[in-house]
Amino acid sequence: MAKALNPTWDLDCFFPGGSESPAFQEFLDDLNKRTETFHERLKKAESPQTEAEAEVYTDLTHELQAIMSRILEGISFTDCLASQNQADRKAVAMGGRVQDISALFQAALSQLDRFLAGIPDDVFISLLKKAPWSDASFYLNERRQLSKEKLSPEMEALASSLAVDGYHGWSKLYDTAVGKINIPFEVDGKLEQLSAGQAFNQLHNPDRETRAELFKLWEAAWAEHADLFADTLNRIAGFRLRLYAQRGWDSVHKEPLAINRMKKETLDTMWDTVEKNKEIFVRFLERKAKLLGVDRLAWHDVDAPIGKADKKISYEDAADLIVDQFHTFSPKMAEFARLALDNRWIEVEDRPGKRPGGFCTPFPLEDQSRIFMTYSGTADNVSTLAHELGHAFHDYVMKGMPHLAKEYAMNVAETASTLAETIVSAATIQAETDKEAKIALLSDKINNAIAMFMNIHARFLFETKFYAEREQGIVSIERLNELMVEAQEKAYCGALSEYHPHFWAAKLHFYATDVPFYNFPYTFGLLFSSGIYKTATEAGAGFEDHYIALLRDTASMTVEDLAAKHLGVDLKKPDFWQRAIDLLRADVEQFLALTE
Template identity: 45%
Template sequence: MSNALNWNMDRVFEGGSHSVELQDKLTSIEKAIQEAKELVENWSVDQDEVGFPKLKDFLEKREFITNGLSEAGTFARGLASADAKDAQASKVVNQLGSIASQMNAVETRFMKQLKDSSDEAWNKLLSDDSFKDVSFALNEKREQGRKLLSENEERVIQKLSLDGLHGFGNMYQSLVNSIKIPVKEDGKVKVLSAGQAANKLSGDSDPKARHTMLHLWEKAWQAKSPLFADTLNHLAGFRLQTYQLRSEDDFMNPPLEYNRMKEDTLNVMWDTITENKPRVVDFLNRKAKLMNLEKLSWPDVAAPVSVGTFTPKTYSFEEAQDFIVKHFGSFSTEMSGMAQRAFENNWVEAEDREGKRPGAYCANLPESKESRIFMTFSGSANNVSTLAHELGHAFHSHVMRDLPQLNRRYAMNVAETASTFAETLISNATIEAASSVEEKIALLDSKISRAAIMFMDIHSRFIFEKRFYEKRQNGLVNEKELRDLMEEAQKEAFQDSLETYHPMFWASKLHFYSTSVSFYNFPYTFGFLFSLGIYSKAKEVGPSFEGNYRNLLRDTASMTTEELAEKHLNVDLTQSTFWQSAIDEVLEDIDLYMSLTENYS
């Protein structure tokens, strides 16, 4: 297996952020956008002798453009992530945003054309062999077109969004980059970036150090809270004004439609989680006792717990690769083979060094037919699980490679399906491989803590964002109100089980400032539980489930979430039964944890 800790980006475009090959690609994309624009002008689905061939040509051109933008975007954003000082990479990311906005205008025109077609012509179109396979996506585009304003009005919104919506998104990134947190280490003052401080917030083994870091962390974000409040208010304001112009009267409709799910499904998911929260609180209380604390504080929830005197297993990057390939193979030879190819062809940027942005992600390269994975690997079992998680995303892209782009546009809620499934395989394998009870407790604690974050922390984000949007409809929400809303949401979601909370979380969490989608929260919990429900089904069915799982992933962009679950799992997501089966996977872990820790508490 490969020892390389750095990804190979030259195989995508040579020359890094100054790549001539990349600029040539962007030029060809812009030319294709102009050609696509000409194809959708003065055309109608109702003119089937002209409309059908023009639509086919447009979809082919659209495929080239969207694949190209995705390829270039993964490359440029990857370079910016790997080196925060690469100013040219950030410049290219902005350049891509400008080009994408040109395509957005064409896409608007396309959806308007679909919307204006007669039902008779539309039904004839969908029965044509050229369009049957993408009928769901085309229907979705037509419905979206019905909600749009005139072309000129939509073009104005797109133009204004560059310095409005996206401008404030860029402003947030600049504010985050300016955050500096001074800490004392070995008698000296060291200034940490936001990313470095975030790693220490829950990663330090000393509770006092974590609590000190939370205090410093809160203070740093608090110092700039008026600026963060302005940014968040204007992001939400731009979005709400756009909804109002399009006669959208409920701010929850767009995120639900984007995730192709019903509000009933979302509500029953949260209701079922809430019914089971007392068991999770029991876990949190036991964890507090193991840490010699009366109650956990905010940074303790995700912090590691240690009992006894065991030394946690650490993995070299090569050992992590071998472990993942082996245990992926226990479920799917195709998953295992893809992971091996990813390592051998250097898809992963894993080096632990300064200058990298925090976090981990996987991005697709549809033209290269590969993915790129970004993370920082330091050898822990959690790092191995994170690597598996991102490889799960890569597998999701892998099984959809031969599908048209319209059928690869899966929503955020199902985007976490393959990743969480892969992570669960590896997390369970590391627990099974534990060399002592103490190590097994530590690994179980890490796994259950992730579930607690999905059930409590993510729920608090959802509660906060919903209440913030409700207040924002009536005017600006100041920084004190934002702090109060955040702390109230955290207390409610955690059932007041913590000693201290994180009132400035509204400022420090990037997801609240996403310019692509609002409510960048509930899809994580949905994907987590949807994946666990699938995992439960896989255990029940056995080896024959591999093919069904693959087919489910391939259909994630071709039907609603409820239809997907009905077709491949034979379950109704608007009922609690499926959600409880997923939560039961977590409760089994909690039962084992409580049993193993009885003598240590």
């Protein structure tokens, strides 16, 4: 019998008392003073012209990393509080205070850019080879190069300050608005008011009539508040575009590519290779439609379970399944997952008032993570749990490293999480002997590939076109719906009978102000992890240490250099991407053969 697990997480080990925590208030007071001091120091700092002059700043990188880790701690704590209870307005207020401190820190970073840019090249190169500068060498060099393409430190600091109640404020407003959404729906014979997160889980219900009914209510709920969401999305994009224009940046992809330490050639090659391989995934959608007894799939059918996938899986059974499958790839990963599960690092309880979606967030001062989701027993929930545990393992293996050597980008972050999903699904499929169960498991795995190649592609196409039109003025609700459906039709190759016009309102990723273009890194993560998985299966025992070494390098080089060093491949060429996609094509071919 599976060991009983507590479905709620432990946050009191960080700051007792939740949003009423005196310890957290003291933490923020200290952090604010520390950040102010750091900012004032950098404002007065003169760029050293020799290595000897740099001796005055030997503690600079230490203090930089200490403040960064504490701000991340504050963000994680307030995000966890606000996510577990969207009615917790004190948590939102404290999150606002963390944002204020973060804005002050961004102003300090603008001064740091000025300081770094003023150091002669030969002196700077020499400093990066010596401790303590060497702890942050990649990050500091990256900042120095990018600062040359930004505004003056004073103007960048002003933009960061205004962003708190402007740019980031709109994002917070979106979170508040989503918390107000309730969808009346009958569950097990009882009418309930479903939160957005609960309703989203019901969209994966195995009963097609239930899905169809709920999807109409889902679309109607977002349409009812579409004016608010359209205003929010337009303002976020407007702020971003005006800042880019002031910097002289002519592409909305410049910032997300820089954040992801990725070249445009790599992104273009990835999408081009995906486009050339969509035909077989369209065949999967067509076959799935036949299995569901419809001519073409509707939007709510795409992720629908097939066959025996409608069986509910308890949280405890899901945990045991994940730990067992992790062990086939990496005993260290399995050991970590059990640690996280047993020590209440995970919030899964299915209750009203929680925000939708799932995430993993680090608490760097304690070298722990926390995972958030709403678990209702679906196969998709199991995948989400494995996914977030992959994120947490990534952080765990970097324990003890300097903070700046752990600041990895989103695309490689999605590598660890997506690989965790792949490990669980691949091992489970291989072990399954029942034909119908194998079909169901394959369908779930392929659904994830469809999401990365089609759903995520639609998001990327939508945002690219939306930003182009937003430069000419406000984009109306009607036009947002049109752009969304056009992107979905193109990304899904016209294979669906019904699309999701208000997806732009329902998907919180469009409103994340810390991460522009919160989409293509997911596809990168799936394919990069598939390439790693392929390498691992060929290497056999002993790859675990190579994988951990790759993860530990993820914040210290570009993705192109990372792939070249650890996998011996060139991401700017299609070979690697095709090899990764071929693994996923094989799943579809197996599914088509089994369902012939």
